[in-house]
Amino acid sequence: MDVYTRAKSRTLTQKLLLVAGIVFIAFNLRPAITAVGPLVSFIRNDLSLTNGMAGFLTTLPLIAFAVLSPFAPKLGQKIGNEWTVFIGVGLIGAGIVIRSAGSISLLFFGTALAGIGIAIGNVLLPGIVKMKFPDKATFMTGIYSTSLGISAAIASGISVPLVETLGWNWEDSLMIWAYLALAAFFIWMPQLRRQNIPQGKLMFVKGRRSLLKSPLAWQVAIFMGFQSFIFYCLITWLPEILYSQGLSRSLSGWMLSIVQIAGLPFSFIVPVIAGKLKSQGVLAIVLGACYVTSLVGLLLGGPLTIVWVVCIGIAQGASFSLALTFLVLRAKDVLDASRLSGMAQSLGYFLAAVGPALIGYEYDLTHSWFVPILTLVLASILMTIAGWGAGKDKFVLEDHRKGSFDHEKI
Numbered sequence: 001m002d003v004y005t006r007a008k009s010r011t012l013t014q015k016l017l018l019v020a021g022i023v024f025i026a027f028n029l030r031p032a033i034t035a036v037g038p039l040v041s042f043i044r045n046d047l048s049l050t051n052g053m054a055g056f057l058t059t060l061p062l063i064a065f066a067v068l069s070p071f072a073p074k075l076g077q078k079i080g081n082e083w084t085v086f087i088g089v090g091l092i093g094a095g096i097v098i099r100s101a102g103s104i105s106l107l108f109f110g111t112a113l114a115g116i117g118i119a120i121g122n123v124l125l126p127g128i129v130k131m132k133f134p135d136k137a138t139f140m141t142g143i144y145s146t147s148l149g150i151s152a153a154i155a156s157g158i159s160v161p162l163v164e165t166l167g168w169n170w171e172d173s174l175m176i177w178a179y180l181a182l183a184a185f186f187i188w189m190p191q192l193r194r195q196n197i198p199q200g201k202l203m204f205v206k207g208r209r210s211l212l213k214s215p216l217a218w219q220v221a222i223f224m225g226f227q228s229f230i231f232y233c234l235i236t237w238l239p240e241i242l243y244s245q246g247l248s249r250s251l252s253g254w255m256l257s258i259v260q261i262a263g264l265p266f267s268f269i270v271p272v273i274a275g276k277l278k279s280q281g282v283l284a285i286v287l288g289a290c291y292v293t294s295l296v297g298l299l300l301g302g303p304l305t306i307v308w309v310v311c312i313g314i315a316q317g318a319s320f321s322l323a324l325t326f327l328v329l330r331a332k333d334v335l336d337a338s339r340l341s342g343m344a345q346s347l348g349y350f351l352a353a354v355g356p357a358l359i360g361y362e363y364d365l366t367h368s369w370f371v372p373i374l375t376l377v378l379a380s381i382l383m384t385i386a387g388w389g390a391g392k393d394k395f396v397l398e399d400h401r402k403g404s405f406d407h408e409k410i
Contacts, residue, residue, distance in 0.1 A: 017190045018132055022125065022140065024184035025085060026147035028092050029121050031155035031177040032114040033061050037235070038159045038253075042170040047104050057111055059356075062232070064115030065122060065349035072123035073338035081124045081131070081338065082191045088124075089188060091117030093181030100175040122345050126327040127338035137328045138275025142268040145321040149267045151180075153260040209397055211336075211343050217396040219389035220326045221344040223284065226383035227319040228348035229355040230291065230376055234259070234312060236356035241369050242309075245301045255309050262310045263317020270318040271325040280329070283322055284387025290315040291380035299373045319383065323348075332395040340396055 036043075036057050044054040076084045092114050099110025125144060133140045155177065162173040211217040238259065239252035247255070274280045294311035297304060327344060331337035359372045366372075 014190070017187070019140075019143070021184070021188045021191055022129065022132075022144050023147045024180075024187045025089060025121050025125060026144040027151040028089060028177075028181050028184050029118050029125075029148050030152035031180065032092060032096055032111075032118060033058065034152045034235075035155040035159045035174055035177060036111075038156055039163070039170045039173060042163060043107070046170065047102075047107065049104070053104075057107070058236070059353050060108065060111050061115030061118060062349045062353040064112055065119045066346050066353060068116055068119040069123050069346035069349065070342045072120045073127070073335070073342045075120075076124050076127070076338055077335070081128050081334075082188075085121055085124050085128065086185070086188055086192060088117040088120030089181055089184050091120070093117075093178050093185060096174060096178040096181060100171040100178070102171050119345075119349075123341045124338055126324060126331075126341045127334045130328050130331065130337045131334040138271045138325055141325050141328055142271035142321060145271065145324050146264060146268040149260065149264050149317060149320075153257065153264070156260070157257055211339055211396055214396040216330060216390065216392065216394065216398075217340055217343060219386045220323075220330055220340060220396070221347045222386035223319075223326065223383055223390045224323040224344040224348040225351040226379045226386065227316075227323050228352040229379050230383070231316050231320065232352040233355040233359045233372075233376060233379075234316070237359050237363075237372070238309075238312075241298065241373070242305065244369060245305070247305075255306075258306075258309055259313035259316060262313025263315075263320075266314050266318040267321040270321045274322060274325045274329070278393050279391050280322065280325070281388040281391030283318075284384055284391055287315050287319045287322065288380050288384025288387065291319075291383070292377055295373055295377050295380065299370065319387075322387070326390050330390065330394075330396050332398065336396060 040054050040057065043049065043057070072084065095110045095112070095114025095117060097110070098113060099107045101107075101110070126141070129140045129144065130137050159173050162168045162176070163170060235256070239256055242252040242255050270283065274283060277283070290311055294308040294315065297308035298312070323344070327337055327341045331340050359375065362372045362375060363369060
């Protein structure tokens with residue numbers, strides 16, 4: 001039975017359970033990261049951490065993403081994507097519980113463990129969406145990218161109020177997200193019963209070549225890389241940039257929340273639009289222009305700051321969902337979607353890990369935000385160029401694979 005027949009044979013209940021499972025998996029792919037930043041000062045003071053150690057709490061999961069992303073598709077082939085994601089959710093939950101124990105060693109070990117689990121979900125969800133919803137892949141990409149953005153915004157927004165308003169300690173504030181992982185753990189279970197044979201056997205393909213030899217795969221990876229670079233740089237430094245321009249600490253923090261909220265509608269809309277276009281390059285150009293304009297406006301400051309902040313949020317939400325959409329549209333089959341996701345996210349999170357440190361170093365060197373923002377403008381231009389190529393209507397390794405693969409038996 002092929003993938004299309006299997007997708008259409010699901011009952012309404014099975015489809016709803018599948019959608020709920022994907023949404024709840026997506027809900028767990030950011031809170032373990034975004035909940036930490038607002039609590040860093042509490043964690044640092046309680047455990048007597050240095051600023052470097054405190055900053056490493058945010059960088060550690062990104063390093064885990066970069067290192068482990070290429071290996072997730074291989075594990076998915078051996079035991080199946082559904083089982084691998086199930087294990088990933090378990091690691092996220094376990095990592096959150098362990099790091100909330102209140103010791104320095106467990107804090108970092110648990111953070112790394114949660115990072116490994118998130119890396120698995122990040123990489124394999126595009127392949128699962130392509131396999132389970134072959135004719136609605138871009139629509140479902142919009143659903144789970146929006147779910148991911150919602151949970152990220154909520155986690156960063158309520159972490160401090162849980163401590164200051166309810167009187168919780170930082171451990172309790174972090175621990176609450178383990179319940180979300182537990183919910184996803186049980187909601188995903190029905191998908192395990194529908195996988196009878198490991199996907200490594202289902203998707204055996206002769207002549208499967210390395211994606212490193214595909215220019216299109218590199219363009220997708222570079223687009224993912226620079227959008228991640230810009231996102232994490234701005235998540236880290238935007239409040240400081242705004243504070244240096246005269247905004248209060250409180251208002252600067254709220255501006256960061258506005259960035260995430262402004263991007264949510266476009267996280268859903270852009271994949272739907274992209275799925276209706278033969279080439280998505282024009283979307284990359286529009287998003288690049290939005291980024292460059294808003295960054296230049298941010299550099300100039302003035303009364304239009306809120307406008308530039310909203311535009312940054314739109315560009316962030318849209319570019320991230322477009323990057324996820326490329327992983328689905330540029331892959332011919334489920335295995336290539338997972339492999340492309342692993343390659344693109346490995347490069348993306350490597351750049352994301354070094355980006356905030358680079359921006360901070362540039363600021364320390366120049367004592368001005370001109371060079372750091374100029375770096376972000378350059379990254380936006382490179383992202384746009386890569387996006388134009390990634391938007392072409394073809395598959396990775398398409399020319400190399402003609403006549404060299406067997407039909408899938410999914």
